[in-house]
Amino acid sequence: MTPPLPMVAPAENLPKRIRIHEVGPRDGLQNEKTAVPTEVKAEFIHRLATAGLTTIEATSFVHPKWVPQLADAETLYPALQDLGHVELPVLVPNERGLQRALALGASRIAVFASATESFAKANLNRTVAESLAMFAPVVARAKESGAHVRGYLSMCFGDPWEGAVPVPQVVSAARSLLDLGCDELSLGDTIGVATPGHVTALLSALNDAGVPTDRIGVHFHDTYGQALSNTLAALQHGVTTVDASAGGLGGCPYAKIATGNLATEDLVWMLQGLGIETGVDLGRLSATSAWMADRLGRPSPSRTVRALTHQEQ
Amino acid sequence: MTPPLPMVAPAENLPKRIRIHEVGPRDGLQNEKTAVPTEVKAEFIHRLATAGLTTIEATSFVHPKWVPQLADAETLYPALQDLGHVELPVLVPNERGLQRALALGASRIAVFASATESFAKANLNRTVAESLAMFAPVVARAKESGAHVRGYLSMCFGDPWEGAVPVPQVVSAARSLLDLGCDELSLGDTIGVATPGHVTALLSALNDAGVPTDRIGVHFHDTYGQALSNTLAALQHGVTTVDASAGGLGGCPYAKIATGNLATEDLVWMLQGLGIETGVDLGRLSATSAWMADRLGRPSPSRTVRALTHQEQ
Numbered sequence: 001m002t003p004p005l006p007m008v009a010p011a012e013n014l015p016k017r018i019r020i021h022e023v024g025p026r027d028g029l030q031n032e033k034t035a036v037p038t039e040v041k042a043e044f045i046h047r048l049a050t051a052g053l054t055t056i057e058a059t060s061f062v063h064p065k066w067v068p069q070l071a072d073a074e075t076l077y078p079a080l081q082d083l084g085h086v087e088l089p090v091l092v093p094n095e096r097g098l099q100r101a102l103a104l105g106a107s108r109i110a111v112f113a114s115a116t117e118s119f120a121k122a123n124l125n126r127t128v129a130e131s132l133a134m135f136a137p138v139v140a141r142a143k144e145s146g147a148h149v150r151g152y153l154s155m156c157f158g159d160p161w162e163g164a165v166p167v168p169q170v171v172s173a174a175r176s177l178l179d180l181g182c183d184e185l186s187l188g189d190t191i192g193v194a195t196p197g198h199v200t201a202l203l204s205a206l207n208d209a210g211v212p213t214d215r216i217g218v219h220f221h222d223t224y225g226q227a228l229s230n231t232l233a234a235l236q237h238g239v240t241t242v243d244a245s246a247g248g249l250g251g252c253p254y255a256k257i258a259t260g261n262l263a264t265e266d267l268v269w270m271l272q273g274l275g276i277e278t279g280v281d282l283g284r285l286s287a288t289s290a291w292m293a294d295r296l297g298r299p300s301p302s303r304t305v306r307a308l309t310h311q312e313q
Numbered sequence: 314m315t316p317p318l319p320m321v322a323p324a325e326n327l328p329k330r331i332r333i334h335e336v337g338p339r340d341g342l343q344n345e346k347t348a349v350p351t352e353v354k355a356e357f358i359h360r361l362a363t364a365g366l367t368t369i370e371a372t373s374f375v376h377p378k379w380v381p382q383l384a385d386a387e388t389l390y391p392a393l394q395d396l397g398h399v400e401l402p403v404l405v406p407n408e409r410g411l412q413r414a415l416a417l418g419a420s421r422i423a424v425f426a427s428a429t430e431s432f433a434k435a436n437l438n439r440t441v442a443e444s445l446a447m448f449a450p451v452v453a454r455a456k457e458s459g460a461h462v463r464g465y466l467s468m469c470f471g472d473p474w475e476g477a478v479p480v481p482q483v484v485s486a487a488r489s490l491l492d493l494g495c496d497e498l499s500l501g502d503t504i505g506v507a508t509p510g511h512v513t514a515l516l517s518a519l520n521d522a523g524v525p526t527d528r529i530g531v532h533f534h535d536t537y538g539q540a541l542s543n544t545l546a547a548l549q550h551g552v553t554t555v556d557a558s559a560g561g562l563g564g565c566p567y568a569k570i571a572t573g574n575l576a577t578e579d580l581v582w583m584l585q586g587l588g589i590e591t592g593v594d595l596g597r598l599s600a601t602s603a604w605m606a607d608r609l610g611r612p613s614p615s616r617t618v619r620a621l622t623h624q625e626q
Contacts, residue, residue, distance in 0.1 A: 006537075007470065007477035011510035011546070157320065164320035192620075195586025196545055197324035224319075225579035225616035226586075229542040232509060233324070266538035273508025273539075303538035307505075 005282075006273030014235050017277045019055060020264060021186070021217055021243045022048055024292075026057040026091055027261060028249025030069050032296065038072045040295055042079040044288070048246055049086045051285040052278070053264070057110065058088040061097035077104045089150060098138050102145050109142040111135045111182070112152040115173045118161035119154055119190070132176050139180040151182035152219070156202060158193035167205045175209055184215050186243055189230065192223025196233035203237045217241035220262045222248065222301075227262035228270060235276075242267060247289025247300035263302030265289060283308065318595075319586030327548050330590045332368060333577060334499070334530055334556045335361055337605075339370040339404055340574060341562025343382050345609065351385045353608055355392040357601070358401075361559055364598040365591070366577070368400040370423065374410035390417045402463060411451050415458050422455040424448045424495070425465035428486045431474035432467055432503070445489050452493040464495035465532070469515060471506035480518045488522055497528050499556055502543065505536025509546035516550045530554035533575045535561065535614075540575035541583060548589075555580060560602030560613035576615030578602060596621065 025045050029036050036044075041059075048056050058080060064071035073090070080088055089108035092098045101109060113131055114120040120128045135151075142149045155162075156170045174185055187202065199218070206216060218234040218241070220227035231242055244267045250260025268280045282304075290309040293300040300306060338358050342349050349357075354372075361369050371393060377384035386403070393401055402421035405411045414422060426444055427433040433441045448464075455462050468475075469483045487498055500515065512531070519529060531547040531554070533540035544555055557580045563573025581593045595617075603622040606613040613619060 005476075006506050006508045006539075007511055009508065009510035009514045011513055163318075193319050193586075195319045195322065195583050197322035197327075197587045198320055200324055201322045222616060223620050224582045225541060225576065226319075226583060228538060229545045229583060232542045232545055263538065269537045270508050270539060270542060273506075274510045303535060307536050 006269055008273060008275045010275035014274060014276060015238065015240045017240065018235070018271055019241045020053060020267065020278055020280065021089075021241055022053045022056045022246060022264060023219075023243050023261060024048070024246035024249045024264070026060055026070065028245045028247075030060060030067050031250050031260065032069050035069045035071065036295065038075050038079070041072070041076050044292055045080055045088075046083065047288040047291070048285070049083050051288055052280040053246075053285070054085070054279060055087040055089065058090055060091035060093075061100045062091065062093045063097075074100065074104065077106065089148075091152075092138060092142075094134060095138055095141065098142055102142070102147070107147050108150070109147045110150040110152055110186075111138055112154065113173060113177055114154045115165055115170045116155045116159040116162050118159055122161075123154070128173060132173075132180065135177075136180050139182060143181045148184075149182045150184050150186055150217070151177035151180070152186045152188060153177060154188045154190045156187045156194075157189045157198055158191050160191055167202050170202060171205050171209045171211075174206055174211060178211060178215070184217055184241065185211070186217040186219045186241075188219040189221055189227075192221035192226060194220065194230050195226060196229055199230045199233040200237055203234065203239065213238045214240065217243055219243035221250075221260055222262055228266055231262060231267060232270070246285060247292055247305050248302040249289075249292070260301070263289075263300070263304065265302045265304035265308070269304050319582055321586060321588045323588035327587060327589060328551065328553045330553065331548070331584055332554045333366060333580065333591055333593065334402075334554055335366045335369045335559060335577060336532075336556050336574060337361070337559035337562045337577070339373055339383065341558045341560075343373060343380050344563050344573065345382050348382045348384065349608065351388050351392070354385070354389050357605055358393055359396065360601040360604070361598070362396050362399045364601055365593040366559075366598070367398070367592060368402065371401040371403055373404035373406075374413045375404065375406045376410075387413065387417065390414075390419065402461075404465075405451060405455075407447060408451055408454065411455055415455070415460070419460065421461045421463070423463040423465055423499075424451055425467065426486060426490055427467045428478055428483045429468045429472040429475050431472055436467070441486060445486075445493065448490075449493050452495060456494045462495045463497050463499055463530070464490035464493070465499045465501060466490060467501045467503045469500045469507075470502045470511055471504050473504055480515050483515060484518050484522045484524075487519055487524060491524060491528070497530055497554065498524070499530040499532045499554075501532040502534055502540075505534035505539060507533065507543050508539060509542055512543045512546040513550055516547065516552065526551045527553065530556055532556035534563075534573055535575055541579055544575060544580060545583070559598060560605055560618050561615040562602075562605070573614070576602075576613070576617065578615045578617035578621070582617050
């Protein structure tokens with residue numbers, strides 16, 4: 001039998017090239033029940049780079065008390081120094097985290113805000129306004145040091161406490177992040193409820209508010225199986241930065257294959273079929289995610305990984 | 314917390330209403346290791362109807378030797394007679410099967426052909442031309458009896474033996490099915506390799522060959538996680554008939570949650586968000602699929618079912 005691969009059939013009005021912002025090592029592994037050993041994380045990131053990913057969010061400088069899974073940031077980050085050709089953004093929650101990251105030479109920083117008050121309260125114990133005020137000096141200082149700054153915005157489509165999130169509310173929070181100095185935004189569908197028309201409506205409203213599409217990344221979760229069709233809608237709008245997580249890492253660790261982020265492999269399958277360049281070797285990437293799934297002791301939630309590596313459930 | 318639901322945000326240039334052709338009881342259950350009891354099948358179909366599905370492919374009149382899982386068609390079909398408002402198409406492989414179906418009063422018939430020689434040989438032990446010749450009298454007789462005839466066409470995008478299937482080859486087989494008298498086509502991505510540009514290319518080529526979009530249904534498999542984005546591309550082309558399987562039934566029964574057909578729930582979530590009417594109650598449908606998953610002893614592969622019914626893996 002011929003190994004399955006998508007036939008290349010470009011669609012009209014889509015970008016020619018996409019930047020995949022790989023979040024597995026950070027957004028995926030921070031959700032694991034127990035911390036993955038530093039050497040495994042380092043090997044994972046090296047394998048992802050070898051598979052062709054060029055932007056890999058490596059870790060987070062959040063206080064170890066809050067995210068013990070990533071408490072080894074100071075050891076891990078230096079172990080990636082040989083990956084000079086790969087962008088290795090790191091998440092920072094505050095000025096102390098930024099200092100730690102900059103001291104290690106990080107040149108791409110990410111901060112995280114919420115579009116809803118409920119999640120700002122739950123995640124940051126602050127109002128949206130207070131959290132933005134907290135990030136203002138962080139972003140300013142990162143920019144002074146020459147770093148590129150990404151602003152994550154959570155709950156851009158729905159919120160578990162508030163239901164559907166009004167588009168103008170998201171636009172306002174997004175504008176605030178850019179006004180602080182963020183170079184790019186990542187619009188998060190944290191609970192996975194978005195659908196394609198909602199995606200287009202938000203992107204259009206952001207454009208209307210003066211936010212150009214090339215400063216917007218999208219970050220979809222696959223909780224209801226919608227992540228890839230939402231991504232297609234974003235591509236059709238002209239978005240060229242897509243967040244994804246190798247093997248779909250990032251679900252709740254207490255459910256055996258609960259789905260979290262859009263799986264990078266499922267994304268690459270579609271992009272490859274559409275003739276959109278990513279530079280990723282799908283076979284190598286799937287093998288890496290299957291290897292990581294073995295380390296974590298449960299199968300990958302990515303359908304492409306399961307199909308290409310014959311992982312049985 | 315608010316129960317999660319998509320916000321309604323219609324997209325431009327999409328159909329206002331979609332007909333979901335539910336294939337779970339036939340395409341799903343024929344792939345089970347062991348036959349599901351007739352009473353369970355009947356209850357399943359009744360529950361699907363109560364959830365609002367209006368076209369439910371009920372069973373197959375294939376020889377019991379080939380598909381023992383559906384050997385109870387003669388008992389099951391009469392048990393659905395109270396569902397007068399629901400279309401209950403049945404699959405027939407040949408004239409004998411058609412006679413059995415018509416004798417029970419079936420008014421919607423489906424036949425199945427292949428776009429590739431390899432699969433025609435494997436599945437029907439005939440060439441494509443021979444299988445079409447075999448179906449000619451079946452379709453003719455079904456039409457004479459006043460039945461509506463659907464023609465399934467397998468391997469429209471990729472084939473496990475032949476790789477990518479050329480679009481003109483699919484168009485030719487599709488035209489042949491319509492020339493036999495089929496009222497509608499169902500274009501199957503049997504191995505799940507399609508991507509959105511390929512979908513659009515095939516639909517456009519069919520239009521160019523004189524096949525109107527309103528006679529085309531699409532039938533995607535989620536093997537590589539592509540089914541819903543391919544469906545979105547088909548909707549954007551104007552397709553209004555979409556095949557789906559409740560709970561995503563239809564994967565290989567030997568893998569615990571191997572994915573088969575597009576899950577009806579994942580589809581309904583997207584359609585509901587897009588403001589496209591389906592008449593389906595998503596909560597009831599998900600509960601039905603969770604109930605069926607319990608009967609089958611393994612979790613549903615549908616992400617929406619798992620999320621809405623809190624099925625842990």
